[in-house]
Amino acid sequence: MSPPLIQFYSPQAIEGLAQAIVEKFHKPLNSLPVEIDVIVERDLEIRIMPFSRLQTYGLHGYLALSLKTIYIDEYLMNEDYCENRYRFTVAEEVGHLLLHKDLFKGVKSPDDYLKALDQITSLQHARMDNDAKHLGEAILMPAEIFRQRALSYSNESPHAGDGKRIEVYNKLAEDFSVSPDAINFRFMHLGLFDQIVF
Numbered sequence: 001m002s003p004p005l006i007q008f009y010s011p012q013a014i015e016g017l018a019q020a021i022v023e024k025f026h027k028p029l030n031s032l033p034v035e036i037d038v039i040v041e042r043d044l045e046i047r048i049m050p051f052s053r054l055q056t057y058g059l060h061g062y063l064a065l066s067l068k069t070i071y072i073d074e075y076l077m078n079e080d081y082c083e084n085r086y087r088f089t090v091a092e093e094v095g096h097l098l099l100h101k102d103l104f105k106g107v108k109s110p111d112d113y114l115k116a117l118d119q120i121t122s123l124q125h126a127r128m129d130n131d132a133k134h135l136g137e138a139i140l141m142p143a144e145i146f147r148q149r150a151l152s153y154s155n156e157s158p159h160a161g162d163g164k165r166i167e168v169y170n171k172l173a174e175d176f177s178v179s180p181d182a183i184n185f186r187f188m189h190l191g192l193f194d195q196i197v198f
Contacts, residue, residue, distance in 0.1 A: 006124055009099060009131050011189060017098065018138030026142075033177035034140050036091050040070065046097070048090060050074035061089040063096050065104065065113060070094070084179045091136030099131055134189060141176045141186045149175060150187070154196045165198035 009017075025043045026034050040046050047069045054060065054073035061072040070093045076086040107113045120128075153168045169180045176183075187193055 008127055014134050015138055015143060018135055021139055022142045030145060032175050036087055040090060040094055046070055048072060050077050061093050063093045067097055067101055084177055087177055088182060091140050092132050095132030095135035100128060137182055137185055140178055143190060146186055147190060150192055161198055
């Protein structure tokens with residue numbers, strides 16, 4: 001079996017793809033949060049299915065070889081306090097689908113899949129994961145809406161330093177139904193630390 005062809009993406013390409021997906025499927029465009037599970041099941045025609053004890057394998061979710069099902073640890077699907085993690089996991093798996101669907105074109109069986117995986121270096125795998133996470137993040141937090149709200153909340157805040165950062169992050173996390181950690185990555189990817197001083 002020949003080594004899988006791995007394509008990596010620039011941050012600009014990832015942001016452009018996310019914007020195209022949001023503009024095509026998320027209506028109305030300015031509504032929040034982005035309903036990622038609706039986009040996945042209704043528009044992309046991919047089923048989201050629970051998988052018992054998936055986290056015991058070190059996974060929150062994975063994309064089936066058929067590219068028609070995303071399996072998510074049932075714990076994430078069933079517990080309300082895991083909603084943000086669930087949403088991000090679905091978005092990340094969609095990221096893998098959109099960015100890496102051609103990677104395993106010749107794979108016909110789980111054995112072929114494992115052989116193909118063995119040919120991917122740990123650095124390549126980490127880059128693939130980072131690209132998929134970035135795309136998932138960019139779909140859940142569309143750039144322009146996020147930027148506008150971040151600047152608005154920052155300008156409105158009476159606090160400074162960590163107090164201001166925590167307040168802004170919490171408001172954004174609530175709006176976009178993501179974790180404060182995801183907010184931090186979005187700030188980094190959009191260069192907002194250069195525009196907003198905490």
